[in-house]
Amino acid sequence: MTLVLHPGRLALADLRAAWSAHTPIALAAEAYAQIDASAQAVQAIVRKGDAAYGINTGFGLLAKTRIPDDQLEKLQRNLILSHSVGTGDLLPDPVVRLLLLTKIGSLARGYSGIRAAVIDALVALYNAEIMPAIPAKGSVGASGDLAPLAHMTLAILGEGPVRVKGELMPATEALRAAGIAPVVLAPKEGLALINGTQVSTALALHGLFMAERLMEAGMVSGAMSLDAAKGSDAPFDARVHAVRGQPGQIAAASIYRQLVADSAIRASHLVGDERVQDPYCLRCQPQVMGACMDLIANATRTLLIEANAVTDNPLIFRDDDEVKIVSGGNFHAEPVAFAADTLALAIAEIGSIAERRIALLIDATLSGLPPFLVREPGLNSGFMIAHVTAAALASENKSLAHPASVDTIPTSANQEDHVSMATFGARRLDDMAHNTAAILGIELLAAAQGIDFHRPLTTSPHLEHVHEQLRRAVPFYEVDRYFAPDIAAAKAMVLRGELSATCRELFVTLHP
Known part of the structure; x- marks a missing residue:
């Protein structure tokens, strides 16, 4: 059986089932139009050249720092690497399944400016039972669960460790075995991935x-x-x-x-x-x-x-x-x-x-x-x-x-x-x-x-x-x-x- 995700319509029974056991998921076809339109809006902002937070600026107190267009992909990658500062025991698989499910559903509503390819990579990760290795400690529950979600994002970049059926291994190895290509983040995408309450909510x-x-x-x-x-x-x-x-x-x-x-x-x-x-x-x-x-x-x-x-x-x-x-x-x-x-x-x-x-x-x-x-x-x-x-x-x-x-x-x-x-x-x-x-x-x-x-x-x-x-x-x-x-x-x-x-x-x- 496959759980079809209709963004904004996850039922409690869906969440309880994902917590209890792994079931393959698929994103509803009608979600892609909204996702694509939102991603295209971000690309239009970049082409226009207006300053927009998290797209062509720094983050937090560095929001006034303008980033050149040829550095925007590096900006998003640096964001993920610098924010992967979690510590403590790794979140268990049932919690990771819940946070992946809710993150996918949130991004797929089409207000985050993230490409369908990135969301599809998260879906592929979930379906391959590749669980990002996410340290449990390091979030204060505002500005999003930044550190743990950064560790989640590392996995689709091919960085850091993941857990496959209880065994830790490098993400690059797990992605290669599952036939999943690492993602290169476009403007706004790193910020969209690490902003959000999905870790707190999953816990x-x-x-x-x-x-x-x-x-x-x-x-x-x-x-x-x-x-x-x-x-x-x-x-x-x-x-x-x-x-x-x-x-x-x-x-x-x-x-x-x-x-x-x-x-x-x-x-x-x-x-x-x-x-x-x-x-x-x-x-x-x-x-x-x-x-x-x-x-x-x-x-x-x-x-x-x-x-x-x-x-x-x-x-x-x-x-x-x-x-x-x-x-x-x-x-x-x-x-x-x-x-x-x-x-x-x-x-x-x-x-x-x-x-x-x-x-x-x-x-x-x-x-x-x-x-x-x-x-x-x-x-x-x-x-x-x-x-x-x-x-x-x-x-x-x-x-x-x-x-x-x-x-x-x-x-x-x-x-x-x-x-x-x-x-x-x-x-x-x-x-x-x-x-x-x-x-x-x-x-x-x-x-x-x-x-x-x-x-x-x-x-x-x-x-x-x-x-x-x-x-x-x-x-x-x-x-x-x-x-x-x-x-x-x-x-x-x-x-x-x-x-x-x-x-x-x-x-x-x-x-x-």
């Missing part, structure tokens, strides 16, 4: 798609913990949530009701249970997870718009056959920074409330289960230190959740004096997601252990399915054993979306 989309899986897994693990602790499902009553009116909370409560429906464990304590109210980590799950759901939905709307946006500078507009070059600031990634910050809050809170449920389950006075969820406590420590790990990760996420968007640092001799820090704001979501996935993995193991202590009673059909799937990977914790592999296995199931997939029909509303 934020990566965080978004992981947050979706965490949301689903967190609701499943929370429902399992409720049954393991013999908690009440009364707080999920639809009337409670309707009178408040928060849409995420209403949706979350509905999912929880379905997750725990027909539980024999719940039925066993409907009569004679003297507890009046459960602790908040059980009772307020719809309120907390529903609020996280709303944050994720808001971030989704922002990032889908940005994934289809034109964010380089300057832009080429044609009105009644008159060409206008307009310098603006679409490269400022403040919307992405805010979206990333709200995703960070959601990811942190999903893990935070899960950590509290783990603490409840291991406390015999609250849960009614054996201390630390193990037979012969004392001789065995059970889940004692697994909870400590969860607490450590939840606390780390509190620091990482500090908003990146409130930070700024002037660059380019104060020409670029306010920046978004969107790239870091989005990049830190991966660390946070892995932390929360580990917390949820520990909770799933703890809740499954608690449910096993209630046998022969069964939990709900949905949760029995999840329990069975988990137990195929991790057996009951009978006595102390090397525990880290169990946690790693459960965490991996969270990150892959495997456990939530068993209840997929309950989560369809979470995937626009």
Whole structure:
């Protein structure tokens, strides 16, 4: 199958699919007329000889420096080489696929003055699974993601390293093997390639798609913990949530009701249970997870718009056959920074409330289960230190959740004096997601252990399915054993979306 890109019309499902796996792409035929007209407009400006930023001038504070026509190709190449100053680990392939996809879509809208041949080179790169080697650090999220996008551009110039199916090799070698000719950049093209928010957006989309899986897994693990602790499902009553009116909370409560429906464990304590109210980590799950759901939905709307946006500078507009070059600031990634910050809050809170449920389950006075969820406590420590790990990760996420968007640092001799820090704001979501996935993995193991202590009673059909799937990977914790592999296995199931997939029909509303 081939994904046909219609510029400005990328759907969230297209982006999610590109993140999940490589699929060939093709640019819609109708896009080329607009692309060609925009490129011809730039060529006309060069022939006319008027000064135009980024076309025949220097960049940033050097914008007043006029560049001779015979040096314009060199100007664009120098721009890419000088801006390739990234550092740190390389962006993973799923993120690189997203940034290539969104960059191609943005340029193909025909406001950037770039030739079709250059866009086609990016498409060929993508289809050959040649991933530019892009260091993750070095962008402040304004004036575009300059450094990482410069590293992206190196690949089509035949410069620097690339990654092909996980193996690093010189770009020249990879291009030659794929039959792709290196590009020589024309006026404006280097600037169009490195201006833009595509790296920040790709990283934020990566965080978004992981947050979706965490949301689903967190609701499943929370429902399992409720049954393991013999908690009440009364707080999920639809009337409670309707009178408040928060849409995420209403949706979350509905999912929880379905997750725990027909539980024999719940039925066993409907009569004679003297507890009046459960602790908040059980009772307020719809309120907390529903609020996280709303944050994720808001971030989704922002990032889908940005994934289809034109964010380089300057832009080429044609009105009644008159060409206008307009310098603006679409490269400022403040919307992405805010979206990333709200995703960070959601990811942190999903893990935070899960950590509290783990603490409840291991406390015999609250849960009614054996201390630390193990037979012969004392001789065995059970889940004692697994909870400590969860607490450590939840606390780390509190620091990482500090908003990146409130930070700024002037660059380019104060020409670029306010920046978004969107790239870091989005990049830190991966660390946070892995932390929360580990917390949820520990909770799933703890809740499954608690449910096993209630046998022969069964939990709900949905949760029995999840329990069975988990137990195929991790057996009951009978006595102390090397525990880290169990946690790693459960965490991996969270990150892959495997456990939530068993209840997929309950989560369809979470995937626009």
